[in-house]
Amino acid sequence: MFSSQSRQLLSSQLRRLQSTLVIAEHNNETLLPITQNTLTAAKKIGGDISVLVAGTKCGPAAELVAKAGGISKVLVAESDAFKGFTAESLTPLILATQKQFNFTHIVAPASAIGKAVLPRVAAKLDVSPISDIIGVKDANTFVRTIYAGNAVLTLEAKDPIKVITVRGTAFPPEPLEGGSAAVEKAPEGDYKTDLVEWLSQEITKSDRPELTSAKNIVSGGRGLKSGDNFKLLYDLADKLNAAVGASRAAVDAGFVPNDLQIGQTGKIVAPDLYIAVGISGAIQHLAGMKDSKTIVAINKDPEAPIFQVSDYGLVADLFKAVPELTQKL
Amino acid sequence: MSRVLVGVKRVIDYAVKVRVKPDKSGVVTDGVKHSMNPFDEIAVEEAVRMKEKKLAKEVIAVSCGPPQAQETLRTALAMGADRAIHVEVTGPEYETMQPIHVAKILSKLTQDEKADLVIVGKQAIDDDSNQTAQMTAALLDWPQGTFASKVEKTDAGLTITREIDGGLETIKAKVPAVLSADLRLNEPRYATLPNIMKAKKKPLKKVTAKDLGVDLAPRIKVVSVEDPPVRQAGSIIPDVDTLVAKLKEGGHV
Numbered sequence: 081m082f083s084s085q086s087r088q089l090l091s092s093q094l095r096r097l098q099s100t101l102v103i104a105e106h107n108n109e110t111l112l113p114i115t116q117n118t119l120t121a122a123k124k125i126g127g128d129i130s131v132l133v134a135g136t137k138c139g140p141a142a143e144l145v146a147k148a149g150g151i152s153k154v155l156v157a158e159s160d161a162f163k164g165f166t167a168e169s170l171t172p173l174i175l176a177t178q179k180q181f182n183f184t185h186i187v188a189p190a191s192a193i194g195k196a197v198l199p200r201v202a203a204k205l206d207v208s209p210i211s212d213i214i215g216v217k218d219a220n221t222f223v224r225t226i227y228a229g230n231a232v233l234t235l236e237a238k239d240p241i242k243v244i245t246v247r248g249t250a251f252p253p254e255p256l257e258g259g260s261a262a263v264e265k266a267p268e269g270d271y272k273t274d275l276v277e278w279l280s281q282e283i284t285k286s287d288r289p290e291l292t293s294a295k296n297i298v299s300g301g302r303g304l305k306s307g308d309n310f311k312l313l314y315d316l317a318d319k320l321n322a323a324v325g326a327s328r329a330a331v332d333a334g335f336v337p338n339d340l341q342i343g344q345t346g347k348i349v350a351p352d353l354y355i356a357v358g359i360s361g362a363i364q365h366l367a368g369m370k371d372s373k374t375i376v377a378i379n380k381d382p383e384a385p386i387f388q389v390s391d392y393g394l395v396a397d398l399f400k401a402v403p404e405l406t407q408k409l
Numbered sequence: 410m411s412r413v414l415v416g417v418k419r420v421i422d423y424a425v426k427v428r429v430k431p432d433k434s435g436v437v438t439d440g441v442k443h444s445m446n447p448f449d450e451i452a453v454e455e456a457v458r459m460k461e462k463k464l465a466k467e468v469i470a471v472s473c474g475p476p477q478a479q480e481t482l483r484t485a486l487a488m489g490a491d492r493a494i495h496v497e498v499t500g501p502e503y504e505t506m507q508p509i510h511v512a513k514i515l516s517k518l519t520q521d522e523k524a525d526l527v528i529v530g531k532q533a534i535d536d537d538s539n540q541t542a543q544m545t546a547a548l549l550d551w552p553q554g555t556f557a558s559k560v561e562k563t564d565a566g567l568t569i570t571r572e573i574d575g576g577l578e579t580i581k582a583k584v585p586a587v588l589s590a591d592l593r594l595n596e597p598r599y600a601t602l603p604n605i606m607k608a609k610k611k612p613l614k615k616v617t618a619k620d621l622g623v624d625l626a627p628r629i630k631v632v633s634v635e636d637p638p639v640r641q642a643g644s645i646i647p648d649v650d651t652l653v654a655k656l657k658e659g660g661h662v
Contacts, residue, residue, distance in 0.1 A: 164578065167543065168552055192573040196555045199508070199540035203547035208509040208628035211538045221632060226536050227427045231436050234632040274583070275552035279568070281578035292574075296661065320662065328592070338558070338593060339576050344534065345448075345592055347574075353661045363426065364534075370640065374659055376652065382645075391643035392655050404649045409662055 098127025098219050101177060103170075103188035103197070106133060106141035113293045114189040115141075116253035119148055121246040122187050123254065124216035128152050130181065132266060134162050134173055142263050149258040157266035164278025167197045169271045174201045176267040183241070184219070190245035190348075198243050207239035212348075214250035228344040228367035248292055249350035249371065284337050286324075291340065294323035296353045299342055299369070302329035303358020303379065303398055310335055312402045313357060319409045325349065325369075327359045343368035358398045361386025378402065410562075410584055413456040413465045414519050415490065416511070416529035416541060417449040417472045419481040423534055433633040435504070445481045448530020450488070450597040451590040455560065456528050457489035458595065464562050465526065467491045471518055473511050475499045479613060486608035487600035493613040494518060498625065502618075505627035508536075512544035513623045519549060521621075525585040531556050542589035552582040558593040 100122045105112040115131075122129050129150060133142045134157040146154045155177060161169045174197070178186065186201060188194035190212040202209035214232075215223030221236045222244065291297065298317045300310055310324070317324045325342040326335065342349055344367035354372035359365060361377070361384055369375070370389050377390035378401050387393040394401055421427055422442040429436055445453075459465040470485035472478040473496040482493035496514050498506055519527055527549075532539035546553035554560065554569035558577065561568045566583045572591045600608070618625050646652055656662045 164580065166580070167546075167555070171547065192556065192571075195539050196543060196553070199543035200547040200553065202540075203509065203512060203544035206509075208507045209538075209540055209544075210629075211540060224537075225637065226634070227421070227436060228534060228537070229637060230427050231429050232635045232637050234635075236630040236632055237628070238630060239628055273552075275586075276554075276583070277581040279579040279581055281573070281576065283575040332593070337576060338572055339574060344537065345532070353656070353659075364423070370637075374661065375640075375643070376656075387643075387645065389640050389643075391641075392652060393643060393645045394649070394652055395645060396649075401649055405652060408649060408653045409656075 098125060098185065099181065099183045100125055100127055100129050100185040100187055101181070101183040102129060102131045103174065103186070103194065104131050104133045104141055104145050105189050105191055105193060106135060106138070108135045108137040109140060111141040111144040113253060114191055114248040115145060116148070116256065117248040117251045118187060118189045118246045119254035120251040121213065121216060122185070123150060125185055125187070125219050127184070127219070130155060130183070132157065132174065132177055134170055134266065135165065136160055136163050144256055146261040146263055147256045147259050148254050151259055151261040154261050154263045155266035156263055159271060161272040165193050166273065166276050166278055167200045168273040168275045170197050171200045171204060172269065173266065173271050175204055176269050178205070180267050185242045185244060187244045187246060190247050194245045198245050202243035205241055205243065207241050207243055208237070209243040209245070210235070210237060211245050212247045213244055214247050228363050229370065230363065247348055249348055284339050288317060289321065289323045291323045291325055292347050292349055294349070294351055296320045296322035297325050297349055297351045298322045298355045298357065299325035299327065299359060300330055300335070300357050301327035301359030302333065304330060304335055307335040312399070316355070316402055316406045319406055320353070327365050356386050356390070357402060359386055360384045361389065410459070410465050410525050412467045412469065412522060412524040413459060413526045413528060414515065414522060414524040415449070415452050415456045415468060415470050415485065416515055416527070417453060417470055417481050417485050418446040418533045419443050419472065419474055419478045420446045420533055420535040423447055429634055429636050433635055434631065435634050443477065445484050446530050446533045448532060448590055448592070451592065451594050452528040452530050453485045453488050453490060454595045454597040455590055460489065469494060469522055469524065471496065471515060473498050473506065473514055475503060482613055483608050484600060486611045487605045488598060492611055495613060495615045496621070497615060497617055502625045505629060505631070506625060507628050508538050508540035508544055509628060510618070510623060510625050511541050512548055514618060514621055515541070515545045516548040517621045517623060527587045529589055531589040531591050542587050546587035549585070549587065552586045554580065554582050554586060554588045556591040557588050558591050560588060560594070
């Protein structure tokens with residue numbers, strides 16, 4: 081018989097064999113880019129990687145993600161039960177998958193879906209989830225920001241299963257090439273929930289690049305004064321092939337829809353170029369954009385805090401400076 | 410719905426620029442202005458509005474933390490909550506307390522108090538976790554309406570508009586349920602002086618996690634808390650031409 085000590089030793093050796101389940105984010109039409117960033121984080125954790133694709137139509141996303149290198153398998157769960165990607169239907173699927181394969185890590189993008197689903201999964205596993213990581217030190221040690229990005233916390237997770245969401249902008253995207261993972265069926269079960277019913281969605285339509293993965297972003301704040309004036313930013317954005325974002329003030333004032341909000345409680349972005357127009361630079365806004373490579377601020381108030389983080393600051397009336405900039409580019 | 414439980418957290422005020430402790434063990438909290446987590450104000454407001462619309466009979470505010478958490482509870486009472494429960498957690502246990510602990514406490518209290526709706530803020534602005542509502546819903550096996558920007562009572566339950574990445578979505582949830590409040594759910598009211606005075610007389614019960622049978626054993630070890638990298642100071646440029654030149658130089662255009 082094993083003594084309890086040797087059993088502990090054995091289990092700690094087994095634990096060293098990491099295996100990670102990555103929850104793919106897709107929209108039933110294609111894989112979303114943030115899944116690729118999440119794969120990079122999963123690879124940093126080390127060990128064997130499986131990817132779960134769940135939805136009402138999984139074929140295209142599963143096919144794409146199977147091409148990523150270093151993945152051992154892609155598990156597919158296609159069912160009407162996953163309409164709207166509700167946490168109430170995805171959680172039992174992830175739990176069933178976990179039960180069959182005993183992963184040491186369950187990882188998803190820190191998107192609206194990942195943030196809604198993973199804590200629910202973690203509670204069912206009785207483990208403490210780790211939100212929005214920006215770094216992986218080792219299989220148990222992770223880096224994340226707290227206090228709106230004003231402090232960086234390095235933590236060691238003590239739970240046996242690590243349930244993690246990943247900040248996409250903190251990890252480069254894993255290319256979808258060189259791999260040919262096997263596509264298998266995820267564990268079957270009755271995942272239909274009667275707790276919630278997904279009714280509809282209202283997605284903001286735009287021809288511009290998606291905010292969280294755009295190379296350039298032009299962002300407007302209260303200084304724009306009205307929703308109509310955002311046209312100035314759209315014109316500039318067209319010249320730069322940029323996405324358009326906004327501060328909370330601009331969203332609350334009804335200038336633009338809420339999904340354009342950048343900041344602690346909106347989207348976290350880190351483009352090559354961020355042009356902040358008529359944005360003062362409150363702590364909560366800076367939390368969402370201060371990792372941008374180059375920051376340009378256009379503001380008429382020379383004391384605006386945004387100038388403390390901007391690489392190039394232009395103290396000027398935006399209603400003159402922005403059209404001039406658009407014209408000269 | 411009969412009873413609404415609202416979770417409120419005392420955090421460093423949102424306008425304070427936090428400072429990291431020199432020994433890297435955390436941020437400086439002594440002598441720093443604290444207030445109710447802004448998302449929790451929205452949660453309390455929503456619960457009080459439900460009561461005003463006669464959708465709920467009673468609103469119970471709950472906070473986990475050191476004795477000062479009672480100030481936060483008094484604020485909730487002044488906003489219109491009927492009574493409060495303070496779950497006292499102090500010292501090292503408070504330092505390592507995570508949303509999973511809070512979710513266990515909230516779900517236990519929800520059952521004890523026979524509440525059928527739990528509302529919390531979508532995230533606390535100190536740890537930025539965004540987990541408590543989801544975990545509470547999981548422990549109770551209730552539906553979750555996270556990042557809610559609109560909640561309407563219907564015969565069958567609740568119709569909830571949620572803020573998602575591309576825009577908004579609408580779901581129908583059965584009651585009992587757990588909601589997390591997003592910024593645009595409502596505009597929280599200010600507590601008036603007469604209401605602050607009245608709040609002092611409202612009942613506030615004190616319990617411990619142990620009373621509730623919740624184990625607060627740490628789930629994480631804080632390795633370090635550090636300042637974020639500092640950005641190099643930039644420059645103020647004189648005109649748009651210079652900006653265009655700089656953007657070209659940087660390869661942005």
